[in-house]
Amino acid sequence: MKRKNIFRISSLAFLTAAIFTSCSDSFLEEKQNYDSTTREAYNYWSGASARVSAIYRTCLPDAAANASARFNCTGLADDQSKSTEEYSGFSVFVNPQAPLTYQTGNNPVPDYFQGTKGNPLEGVYGRIRDVNDVIIGVTESTLSQDEKDQLLGQAYFLRAWCYYNLVKWYGGVPIVTDVLEPIASSVVPRSSTKACIDFICDDLNTAETLLARFTGSGQWMSGENYGRVTSGAAVALLGRVRLLYASPMFNRTNDVTRWTQAYEDIKRSIGVLTAAGYGLANESNPGINASGWASMFSQVPNTEGIFVTLYNTLVQGTPDYRKNNTWEHGIRPNNTLGGGGKTPSAMLVDMFPMRDGKVPGGCNTYTKLDKSESDYNPQFPFIDRDPRFYRTFAFPGVRWTFTGDPRNDNNDNPYNGTDYELWNYVWYTSPALRDDITANSEATYGADNLLNNVKGFYVRKRSDDRDVNSTSRYEYTQASGFTRSASPYMEIRFAEVLLNYAEAACGAGHLDEAVAQLQRIRARVGYTAENNYGLQANLSGDAAACMAAILYERQIELAYEGKRYWDIIRWMLYNDDATASNTTCATLGIEPLNNTYRENKYLQVKDYDGKEDPLTDKRDGFTPVDVDDWDNLESEMERLGEFWTANFEFKETETPVDATSNKEQAYITWRQNYYLSGLPTNVVKMNPWLTQSIGWTDAYEAAGTFDARQ
Numbered sequence: 001m002k003r004k005n006i007f008r009i010s011s012l013a014f015l016t017a018a019i020f021t022s023c024s025d026s027f028l029e030e031k032q033n034y035d036s037t038t039r040e041a042y043n044y045w046s047g048a049s050a051r052v053s054a055i056y057r058t059c060l061p062d063a064a065a066n067a068s069a070r071f072n073c074t075g076l077a078d079d080q081s082k083s084t085e086e087y088s089g090f091s092v093f094v095n096p097q098a099p100l101t102y103q104t105g106n107n108p109v110p111d112y113f114q115g116t117k118g119n120p121l122e123g124v125y126g127r128i129r130d131v132n133d134v135i136i137g138v139t140e141s142t143l144s145q146d147e148k149d150q151l152l153g154q155a156y157f158l159r160a161w162c163y164y165n166l167v168k169w170y171g172g173v174p175i176v177t178d179v180l181e182p183i184a185s186s187v188v189p190r191s192s193t194k195a196c197i198d199f200i201c202d203d204l205n206t207a208e209t210l211l212a213r214f215t216g217s218g219q220w221m222s223g224e225n226y227g228r229v230t231s232g233a234a235v236a237l238l239g240r241v242r243l244l245y246a247s248p249m250f251n252r253t254n255d256v257t258r259w260t261q262a263y264e265d266i267k268r269s270i271g272v273l274t275a276a277g278y279g280l281a282n283e284s285n286p287g288i289n290a291s292g293w294a295s296m297f298s299q300v301p302n303t304e305g306i307f308v309t310l311y312n313t314l315v316q317g318t319p320d321y322r323k324n325n326t327w328e329h330g331i332r333p334n335n336t337l338g339g340g341g342k343t344p345s346a347m348l349v350d351m352f353p354m355r356d357g358k359v360p361g362g363c364n365t366y367t368k369l370d371k372s373e374s375d376y377n378p379q380f381p382f383i384d385r386d387p388r389f390y391r392t393f394a395f396p397g398v399r400w401t402f403t404g405d406p407r408n409d410n411n412d413n414p415y416n417g418t419d420y421e422l423w424n425y426v427w428y429t430s431p432a433l434r435d436d437i438t439a440n441s442e443a444t445y446g447a448d449n450l451l452n453n454v455k456g457f458y459v460r461k462r463s464d465d466r467d468v469n470s471t472s473r474y475e476y477t478q479a480s481g482f483t484r485s486a487s488p489y490m491e492i493r494f495a496e497v498l499l500n501y502a503e504a505a506c507g508a509g510h511l512d513e514a515v516a517q518l519q520r521i522r523a524r525v526g527y528t529a530e531n532n533y534g535l536q537a538n539l540s541g542d543a544a545a546c547m548a549a550i551l552y553e554r555q556i557e558l559a560y561e562g563k564r565y566w567d568i569i570r571w572m573l574y575n576d577d578a579t580a581s582n583t584t585c586a587t588l589g590i591e592p593l594n595n596t597y598r599e600n601k602y603l604q605v606k607d608y609d610g611k612e613d614p615l616t617d618k619r620d621g622f623t624p625v626d627v628d629d630w631d632n633l634e635s636e637m638e639r640l641g642e643f644w645t646a647n648f649e650f651k652e653t654e655t656p657v658d659a660t661s662n663k664e665q666a667y668i669t670w671r672q673n674y675y676l677s678g679l680p681t682n683v684v685k686m687n688p689w690l691t692q693s694i695g696w697t698d699a700y701e702a703a704g705t706f707d708a709r710q
Contacts, residue, residue, distance in 0.1 A: 039137050039140070041137075042137035042138055042140070042141035042143070043141045043142045043143065045143065045147055048134075048137070048138055048141060048143060048147070048151055049151060051133075051134050051137065051138075052134060052138075052151050052154055052155060054130070055127070055130050055131050055134055055155065055158055056154075056158070056228075058070075058121050058127050058130065059127055059131070059158045059161060059162060060309045061074055061309050061489060061491045062074065062309060062489070063075070063076075063309065063311075063325050063326075063327050063489035064324070064325060064326045064327070066078040066079075067079060067080050067562075068112070068115070068122070069111055069112045069113065069114065069115030069122055069123050069124060070115060070121070070122050070123070070124075070127075072165055072491075072562065073562035073565055073566075074489055074491075074561070074562040075327075075461075075462070075560040075561045075562045076330070076342075076562075077089070077342055077343075078091070079091035079092055079093060079110065080093075080562070080565040080566075081560075081562070081564070081565060082094075083565055083568075083668075083670075084564040084565050084568060084593075085345055085347045085348045085351065085555070085564070085593070085598065086344065086345065086348055086559060086560060086564055087342070087343065087344065087345055087598070088343065088345040088346075088347075088598040088599065088600050089598075090666060092107070092109075092110060093670065093674055094593075094668045094669055094670055095666075095669065096666060096667060096668075096669035099671060100671070100674065101697075102678050102679070102680055102681050102684070102692070102696050102697050102698065102699070103681055104680065104681045104682055108680050108681065109677055109678050109679075109680050109696075110677075110680075111680045111682065111683060112124075112165075112166075112169045112170075112677065113125075113166070113169070113170065113173075113679060113680075113683050114680075114682065114683045114686070124162050124165065124166050125174075125176065127162055128159060128162050128163070128176060129176070129179055129180065131155055131158050131159040131162065132159070132176065132177060132178060132179050133179045134151070134155045135152060135155050135156070135159070135177075136178070136179060138151045138152050138155065139152065149210040149211075149213075149214070150210070150211070150214055152206075152210050153206070153207045153208075153209075153210030153211035153214075153229075153231070153234075154207070154211070154228060154229050156203045156204070156206045156207040156210065157203070157204065157207040157211075157229040157233060157234050157237070158229070159203055160200045160201075160203035160204045160207065160234075160237065160241075161237065163175075163196060163199065163200045163203075164200055164237065164240075164241055164244075166196075167193065167196050167197065167200065167244070168244065168566060168569075169676075169677045170676065170677055170679070170693065170708060171193040171196075171250070171676050171693070171706075171707075171708025171709060171710075172190045172191050172192045172193040172194075172195065172196050172706065172708055172710070173190055173191065173196060174188040174189060174190055174191065174690070175188070175191045175195065175196060175199050176188050187689050188689075189689050189690070189691070190690060190691055190706055192710050193245075193250060193708060193709065193710055194245075194710065197241060197244075197245045200241050201238055201241060201242070204234045204235070204237055204238040204241070205234075205238070207229070207231070207234040208231045208234040208235055208238070208272070209231075211229070211230055211231040211234065212231040214231075215228075215230035215231045215232065215276060216230075216231050216232075216272070216275060216276055217275065217276060217277075218275075218276045218277035221276065221277045221278075221301055221303070222301045226300075226301050226310075227308060227309075227310040229307060230276065230306075231272065231276065232269075232272055232273045232276045232278055232306055233306050233307045233492065235265070235268070235269035235272045235273065236269055236273065236306045236307065236492045236496075236497050237307065237492060238265055238269065239262065239265055239266035239269050239497060239500045239501070239504070240492070240496075240500060242258070242261055242262035242265050242266065242504070243262050243266070243500050243503060243504055243570075244570060245258055245262075246258035246259045246261070246262045246504065246507055247570035247571060248570070248571055248572050248582065248584045249569060249570050249571070249572055249675055249676070249709070250709055252580075252581035252582070252709065253581070256507070256508065256509075259504060259507030259508040259509075260508045262500075262504035262507070262508070263501075263504040263505050263507070263508035263510065266497065266500050266501045266504050267501060267504075267505075267513075269497060269501075270497065270498075270501060273306065273494065273497065277303060278303055278304075278306055278494050279303045279304070279494055280303075280304060280494055280495060280498075280520070280521075280524050281293075281295075281296035281299065281302055281303050281304035281494075282295065282296060282524070283520075283523075283524050286387075286523075286524060286525055286526040287468075288628045288629070289387045289390055289391075289526070289627050289628060289629075289633060290387035290388050290390070290391050290525040290526060291391075291467075291468050291628060292524070292525075293387075293388065293391065293524060293525045294391040294463075294465065294468050295468045295469055296493075297461075297462040297463075297464075297487060297488075297490070298462075298464040298468075298469050298472075298473050298487045298488075299469075299488075300473070300486070300487075300488050302488065302490070303494070304490065304493045304494045304495065305488060305490040305492075305493055306490070306492040306493060306494060306497065307490070307491045307492035308488050308489065308490050308491065309488065309489045309491065310323075310486075310488050311323050311324055311325035311485060311486045311487065311488065311489070312324065312486050313473075313474065313475045313484040313485065313486050314484070315484065324483060324484045324485060324486075325485040325486065325487050325488075325489065326339070326483060326485065327462055327485065327487065327489075328463065328464050328474050328482040328485045328487060329474075329480075329481055329482040329483045329485065330342060331458060331459050331460065331461075331462075331463060332402070332481065332482055333422065333424065333450060333455075333458065334449070334450060335406065335448050335449045335450055336402065336404075336406050336417070336420065336481065336482075337404075337406045337478065337480075337481030337482070338481050338482055339481075341455055341458040341459070342458065342459040342560075343455050343457065343458065343459070343600050344392075344393055344457050344458070344459050344560075345598035345599065345600065346378075346457075346598065346599040346600060346601045346652050347596070347598045347599070348555075348559065349381050349393060349457055349601060350362070350363060350376075350378050350381060351363050351365060351555070352385055352386055352388070352389045352392070352556060353372070353385070353386040353389075353534065353552075353556060354372035354374045354376060354384055354385060354386065355374065355384045355385055355386060355387075356372050356373060356374060356531060356534055357372075357386065357522065357527055357531070357533065357534010357535060358370050358371060358372035358373070358374075358534065358536070359371055359372060359552070360372055360376035361374075361375065361376045362376055362378070363376075364591055365590060365591045366548050366549075366552055366589060366590060366591075367589035367590075367591070368542070368544055368545040368548045368588065368589035369536065369545065369548055369549060369552060369589075370536040378650075379644075379650045380637075380641040380644060380645075380650075381395075381601070382395055382637050382640065382641075383634075383637045383638065383641055384634065384637070386525070386534075386556065387525045387526050388525055388556060388557070390460075390627040390633075391460060391461065391463075391627070392459070392460055392461045392556075392559055392560070393457050393458065393459065393460055393461075394422050394457070394458040394459075394460040394463075395422070395456060395457050395458070396422055396423050396424050396425060396447075396456060396603055396644075396648075397421070397422070397423065397622070397624055397625055397640045397643060397644070398421070398422055398624055398625045398626075398627060398640075399420065399421060399422075399467065399624045399625065399626050399627070400420055400421075400422050400458075400460065400463070400465065401417060401418055401419065401420050401465065401466040401467050402417040402418075402420060402464075402465070402466050402472065402476065402482070403417055403418070403466055403472045403474075403476055404417040404476030404477075404481075404482075405417055405478070406478065406481070408478055414448065415448075417466070417476070418466065421619075421624040422458070422624075423447045423448050423450075423619060424446065424447055424448070424450045424455055424456060424602070424603070425446070425447050425456075425602070425603040425604065425605055425615070425648060426445065426446050426447075426602065426603070426604055426605070427445050427604070427605040427608050427609070427610070427613075427614060428445070428608075428609055429445075429609055429610065429611060430609055431609055445611060445613070447613060447615070455600070455602060456600070456601040456602035456603050456650075456651075457600075457601050459560055461559060461560040461561075462487070462560065462561075464485065464487050467626070467627075467628050468628075473485055473486040473487045474486070474487070490561075491562075495521055495524075495557055495558075496558060496563070498517045498520060498521055499517065499521065499550065499553060499554050499557065499558070501513070501514075501517050502514040502515075502517035502518055502550045502553075503547070503550050503551075503554075505517070506543060506546045506547050506550060507547070509543070511539065511540045511541070511543060511546050512540050514539075514546055514550065515535065515539045515540050515546065518533070518535055518539075518549060518550065518553055519532075519533045519535065521553060521557060522534055522535070522553075535549065536549070544587055544588050544589065545589070547588055548588045548589055548590060551567060551571065551573075551588070551590070554567055555567070568593065569675060571584050571588075571590075572584050572585075572675060573585060573590055573592060573593060574592055574593045574594050574668070574670035574674075574675075575592045575593075575594040575670060575672065576592060577672050580672055582672075593668050593670065594667075594668055594669065594670050595667050595668065595669075596667065596668055597665055597666060597667050597668065598668075599652040599653055600652065600653045601650065601651070601652055602651050602652075602653065603644070603648040603649070603650060603651070604648060604649045604650075604651050605647065605648060605649075606647060606648060606649055615647055618643075618647065622643055625637065625639070625640045672695070673693075673694075673695030673696060676693055676695070676708040676709065677693070678692060678693050678695065678696025678697075678704065679692055679693065679696070679698075681699045684698050684699040685699045691704070691705055691706040692704030692705070692706060693706050693707075693708045694706060694707055694708065
């Protein structure tokens, strides 16, 4: 295999190397163009460190980007999240009318392997090639050993991150460690999944070893290096990789040695992370109604964040390292000058725990978990819920304040940001239109100028809420709303590591340790030992119930962070299929997602057909519910329920297969071969040595033969 000595042949030909930055990550502020730099540049700290900054730019997750060949899922309503309980609507993976094929032009399987043709940086292997160039260039340079180790540790981590995202989709993939020329002789076949897992883990072990003396005592937890990967990030990702390989998707025979390896590595990682200063943010101060938990999503620096993408509030036209997080803009309603909000599915709203920590009555998803003693009425889903419920969802009648004033001549919203009340309900001019939310705007009316934004519930998770954070990380203007936000995105946070630890401990037979992690997670949001942190008593003696409880806790704690799709995939929770050695749903007592459907909740004014808002006067006399009022929350929610009862009908909108014709209810339809994706035609034709996965057809109409599970 040949390699070139110049960067132009690498994917840097598509960079400007004018890198983005957060207001605190100065390591990404290099502005020179390294397009034609020779390998001699690696002999200088300035050149070598700039090259490392360049690969951060292309490899870091991005909270503003939908999942693609370049970016992983970060919680947006993309194809992955819309295949879960988090959002309604239909993605390519669960559409009952359009099975995925390998064929271009025939509903092709998404290409997370190659990406945009002609732009290597949009594909994983273009970025891997770039990282390999850095590893080789730094290794062969004349830098000091300390300088080499700092840079190489980061590069090995980022290469492992790229391969991890490939293996999640495809199982075994080609392992490339050189800078190959784009010529026909540069042929690398698919390696086994085991070989890929071993390779990723070796890279992460190397990254930990190289970075330990620079980061192991928390040296990069703040200051100019904050945002760089650390030895702690390496062990945290290693644990996630071990867990992936131990999970049923790759471990159909339940090889306990894989669980044991994951358990040992993750348990060790807790010590490494703790020594470096990582931990649950605000663990000793849950705050009012989980406000401590909610505040961490906007805190920088943050003990919770282990692998983090940082952002800033620089404006368009400033240097190319401008990088704004658009999450806050996206989740806010239109009348705040936000992006319209994100609508959670009724399925997840109804599934959140009750205030005693148990599964709501009527939710049959987790049959091995105890039901709550509190009655659950889906007509009033906000009453008596887990503290995280009120920080994950917003709904009509609550405060959701911000720093800014959206009021102008073109906006009917009557509220300043510091007093903002969320009201979203509809009424109609004709009784015939009352049950048709697709009615045109001349016949349908919505509160506070939210007519074309009919939602009952909004995603509130990760909000920079003024009632939680008095100093916002966004800059608000009437021209752009919340567009410029510097809130970080945490790809790996400490709570996930604890949940990974719980899962591996359960799989390896250490149930007491697994339960202890769940207790710690729940204590941070206000649960206490008085009722065993809301957990049922038998988890230490029933492995299936314990694992179900862990997956349930992951679903709640990590909601809208881009993790749920992969938990479903790892555990094969769409269906049971004994012929494919897939029976985890029955084993864990979890209802399969296949053949279920997701609805959206909204409010409709009772018995009114007119043009003016019928509730203006009543709302003027109603003080919105403040979820930060812990002492009175129960009575406050009951008061809101009384207002709803008196004025609204609670509705759920079905997700139709075709909204323009028959509007038939659509049910999730997942197919067994989707668990490990096939290669699309364009990839196989361009790389004929790549063997297609079993369950898919290759470009020559032959059945795939590559066993991606092995």
